[in-house]
Amino acid sequence: MELIRFENVYKSYDTGKIIIDDLNFSINNGEFITLIGKSGSGKTTILKLINGLLSLDSGKIFIKNKEIRDWNIIDLRRDIGYVIQQIGLFPHMNILENIGYVLNLKKESKENIRERAEYLISLVGMSNSYLEKYPRELSGGQRQRVGVARALAANPDIILMDEPFGAVDEITRRSLQDEIIKLHQSLNKTIIFVTHDIEEAFKLGTRIVLFNKGKIIQEGTKKEILLNPKNEFVEDFLGNKIFLNYLKEMFV
Numbered sequence: 001m002e003l004i005r006f007e008n009v010y011k012s013y014d015t016g017k018i019i020i021d022d023l024n025f026s027i028n029n030g031e032f033i034t035l036i037g038k039s040g041s042g043k044t045t046i047l048k049l050i051n052g053l054l055s056l057d058s059g060k061i062f063i064k065n066k067e068i069r070d071w072n073i074i075d076l077r078r079d080i081g082y083v084i085q086q087i088g089l090f091p092h093m094n095i096l097e098n099i100g101y102v103l104n105l106k107k108e109s110k111e112n113i114r115e116r117a118e119y120l121i122s123l124v125g126m127s128n129s130y131l132e133k134y135p136r137e138l139s140g141g142q143r144q145r146v147g148v149a150r151a152l153a154a155n156p157d158i159i160l161m162d163e164p165f166g167a168v169d170e171i172t173r174r175s176l177q178d179e180i181i182k183l184h185q186s187l188n189k190t191i192i193f194v195t196h197d198i199e200e201a202f203k204l205g206t207r208i209v210l211f212n213k214g215k216i217i218q219e220g221t222k223k224e225i226l227l228n229p230k231n232e233f234v235e236d237f238l239g240n241k242i243f244l245n246y247l248k249e250m251f252v
Contacts, residue, residue, distance in 0.1 A: 001029045002065075003157065003190050004050060009059035011045055011214075019045050021214035023059070029157070032184050032191045034205030036198060038237075041211040043194040047160045050192070052076050064157075078102055081151030081159040081189075085166045088147070089135040095121070095146055096131040102154045120149035125179055141172035148180065152187070161193040165200070177203055198238065202226075210234060 004027040011020035020042045027033055035043040048054040049061060052073045061068040063076070089098050097104075099120055100113035108116075118128050124145040135143055144164060151159055161180075165173045181204060184191055195201050201208050202222040209219040218230040229235045 002026050003029045003063070004192075005060075005062040006046075006049075007060040007062070009049070009061060010057045011042075011049065011054065012057055019214050020049070020056075023214070023216070025209075025216060027190060027192065029190055030188045032193065032204060032206045034193045034195060034201040034208050035211060036195060036201040036208065036237075037211035037217075039196070042214040043211055044162055047082075047162055047192060047194060050158070051080055051082060051160060078105065078154060079156050079158070081154070081156045083144075083147050083151045083159065083161045083164045085163045089143055089150070091135050094132055094134050095138075098135070098146060099131075099150045099153050101150065106154065116153060117149075120152055121146075123152070123183065124149045139172075140168045141176060144168060144172075144176060145179070148176075148183070152183075152189075157190060159189050159191045161191060163194055163196065166195075166197075173200075180204065210237060212237075 006023045006025040009020055009023040010018065012018045019040070023042075023046075035046060037043055045054060049056055049068075050063065052068065052071070063071065068076070089095075090101070093101070096114065096117050099117040100108070103113045103116060114131075117131055121128060121130055126142065126145055130138070130142070130146075135146070138146065144167075147164065151161075165176045168176065177200060180191070180193075183189070193201075193204055195204075205222070207219060208222060208225055210217045210225070212233060218225055218234050220228075225234070226238070229238060
């Protein structure tokens, strides 16, 4: 079932530079979409358009068959989980309060908030003892897990993730990647994940979308893209033949 649809969407900066160029693109319920491309290709802008943090210049965006301009923007944002690289936990709140932030805004009871927080902290591989700690007491990887838990707190259908694992070490990053795959498989959420890392994109995505200058250059499964790169740009982006063969061995 279609969950998000872009129709002829344009977005430009104040300088006049077009960042999203006539985008037509649909995302179905339960997909794990990874968006890859060079810096400035429009990946993060897409997440911000979905979340209503940016307004489009022209075209239409539909979320759950409702045009984004018809949504109450606060209701929309509360129903979309958002995870960023900087995590953005509130330093003056403990982990329980951070995870339950949106639920508190929705006037959920303290009992329901704690129950949900205990479930989610376990889901991301941490014990209940962490709920009383503060962000400064956690490692980078632990804070990132809490960020994921917070994004899931209101049980949203859509999770937006903007290079969420880019600031952690390689071992932690791989662990977090494995964790998010398990979460996707168990919860069947729709995840749109921005990354500049080809290996990460191919490991996580059920569909990979390669952008350049605000346009989709190629999209498909990891196998489709690896075995049938559309043009020279895709081949260059994937890298040299040695790395391409390495990816084929890993993911095909």
